[in-house]
Amino acid sequence: MSKEQEQVLCINRKRLPQSWVSRRTVLPMHxxxxADTCTKAGFSFVRRGIAEEDRQKKQIIPYILLQTADGSMTAAYNRQGSEKRLHELWSIxxxxxxxxxxxxxETDSFKNILETGMQRELDEELIQRVTGDPIEFIGIISxxxxxxGSVHMGAVFLIRTQTPEGYLPGDELHRFTWHATQTLxxxxxxxxxxxALELTNSLNPAL
Incomplete structure (x- = not known):
């Protein structure tokens, strides 16, 4: 299936709180x-070729950060994937x-769908990861x-690990390396x- 034919999870932006879809949104959140707000807003799967051109829809993307347990180091990689508009930029x-x-x-909850998709993305992008590390949802970015950005919303998850060497990247995570969080x-x-860095810094103001 081509990228344009792919079906992607979307929510109508008019049904989301205005504070979630501002010009620059960084919101810590439980x-x-x-999940409750997105469920009430209603969600659907839309052909990606259509969703990418429709600013009235927000495609929901799990955006997972890897940090050491003390937050001092963060994993980053250089984008070389299918989204050519992001090529050569660094991502965490x-x-x-x-x-x-x-x-x-069909009756799956939004929460279950998002968690399943998030776990799948980790399995696809990493050839090895520490399965015992907790995964915490910390908020949203938009x-x-x-x-x-205008057609996506990030559901930000954070993995804190004592064993960063236990995470090995797949081919999509080009030049995957751990960086001092303060130098990112x-x-x-x-x-x-x-x-996302702004969001994590709001949780760890000392870093």
């Missing part, structure tokens, strides 16, 4: 609040679109500044990574 977020394959049954701003980061 997972229950996010692993993730991608949620598809119908992440739905076990922006209407770039063409990519020296990289040419995609905007979503800047927003």
């Amino acid at each position: 997972f229950y609040t996010f 977020g692993i993730g991608g679109h949620i598809n119908p394959e992440d739905t076990a049954m 922006e209407d500044i770039t063409p990519v 701003c020296q990289l040419d980061l995609e905007l979503w990574s800047e927003l």
